[in-house]
Amino acid sequence: MKAALKTAEGTFEINEVDIPKIPHPDWVLARVRVAGICGTDLRHWKKEEPELEHKIMGHELSGEVVEAGENVLNLKPGDRVVIETLLGDETCDWCNVQQYNLCPHLYPVRMETVYRAFATYVIAPAKKFYKLPDHVTHEEAALLDTFSVGLHAQNLSGLSINDKVAVIGAGCIGLGQLQLAKASGADVVVIDVVDSGLEAAKELGADLVINSDKEDIQQKIMEFTGYRGVDIAFECAGGSSMPQTLKQATTITRRGGKVVIVGGFDPGDTAIPLPWQQIQMSEIQLIPSASYSYRDIYPEMGICLELLSRGKLNAKRMVTHSFPIDRINEAFETAQDKENTHAIFVALTI
Numbered sequence: 001m002k003a004a005l006k007t008a009e010g011t012f013e014i015n016e017v018d019i020p021k022i023p024h025p026d027w028v029l030a031r032v033r034v035a036g037i038c039g040t041d042l043r044h045w046k047k048e049e050p051e052l053e054h055k056i057m058g059h060e061l062s063g064e065v066v067e068a069g070e071n072v073l074n075l076k077p078g079d080r081v082v083i084e085t086l087l088g089d090e091t092c093d094w095c096n097v098q099q100y101n102l103c104p105h106l107y108p109v110r111m112e113t114v115y116r117a118f119a120t121y122v123i124a125p126a127k128k129f130y131k132l133p134d135h136v137t138h139e140e141a142a143l144l145d146t147f148s149v150g151l152h153a154q155n156l157s158g159l160s161i162n163d164k165v166a167v168i169g170a171g172c173i174g175l176g177q178l179q180l181a182k183a184s185g186a187d188v189v190v191i192d193v194v195d196s197g198l199e200a201a202k203e204l205g206a207d208l209v210i211n212s213d214k215e216d217i218q219q220k221i222m223e224f225t226g227y228r229g230v231d232i233a234f235e236c237a238g239g240s241s242m243p244q245t246l247k248q249a250t251t252i253t254r255r256g257g258k259v260v261i262v263g264g265f266d267p268g269d270t271a272i273p274l275p276w277q278q279i280q281m282s283e284i285q286l287i288p289s290a291s292y293s294y295r296d297i298y299p300e301m302g303i304c305l306e307l308l309s310r311g312k313l314n315a316k317r318m319v320t321h322s323f324p325i326d327r328i329n330e331a332f333e334t335a336q337d338k339e340n341t342h343a344i345f346v347a348l349t350i
C-alpha cells in the first residue's frame, strides 16, 4: 500500500509498504479516506527526529471498513467510519477505568497501530470505530478528533451556561473549543493574531474577536466581562507561542477563574515564565488537558459525532484545503503558512 514515511529531515516521502494485518479477532482493517494535519503533526514538520524516520504519522482520520475480525459483530465491509486513534496498553490502572489518554504506554502503543493515518490502510480494535451517518462527510468526520480534544478540555473545566470564556488561538482546536462553549451557553471571545482565523471564529459564533497584535486585549476583555476577567481561558494555540499565550491566558482570567492548557508544548519546554505570584494570590487554577477519552459512560468522540450529526458543530467551515496524499509536503507547507494561505483544516485524501 501507499504510505507517507517520515524522512531524516522531517518531511515525507511516498513509498510502498505492507498492508497491516488484523492481529486479533476483535480488530478491524480500514481503508483511510481522509486524514487531517493537526498542530501536533506540524510541530514535527521539518524537524530532524531519528526516532520518527521511516515512520507513518497521522491521527485524524475517517474511512471505510475493509475487513472485520471474526469476533466483530457491529461492523462490516463498506461501513463508513471515523476511527479514534487513542489506544493504550489496555492493562494499566488508567486504561482499566477508560482514562486511556493518561496511559503510560499510550504513545508507543498507538504509534505502532492506529496512529498511521497517512497511509492507505490502518488497523484498530473494533471499539475505536464509530459509524458515520450518511450525511456526515469523510472530511467533516476527520475533524472529530479535534472536537474531542476540545470536549475533554471543556469537561475538565466545568464550563457552564453564561460563563465568560476566552479561547486563545483560532486554529482547528480553538474553533472547536469555541463551538463547544457556545453550544453549552457560554459567551465566548476568541483571540489570535491571524485575521482569517478570527473571521472564521466570527462566522462560527464568537461573541467578540480580538487581534492581540493590533488591539488592546486587556481593555477589550475587561469590557467584555464587566471588569472581572474571564471565568475560563482555554489556551489553544500551543507550540512556540506558548510563552506568550499561556501568560496571556493567566492575565485575562478573573480571580478564582481557570486556565485550561489545551495547546501542546514543544518538547523541552521546561522554563516558561508565568506571573506566579498573581496566579497564586488570585487562586487561578491551571488545568492541563491531554487528548480525550470518556466522560462518565460516554466516549468523548461519540459525543462529538452526535453533536456534529445534529448540526451543533460546524466542521465544514473549518475545512479550507484538500490535497491528495502524493502532495503531502505541499499540504504541510500550506498548513504551516496559515497567515498567507488562510489554512484552518488541511485535509489529505487517500
Ligand SMILES: [Zn+2]
Residues within 6 Å of the ligand: 088, 089, 090, 091, 092, 093, 094, 095, 096, 100, 103, 104, 105, 106
Ligand atoms: Zn494503559
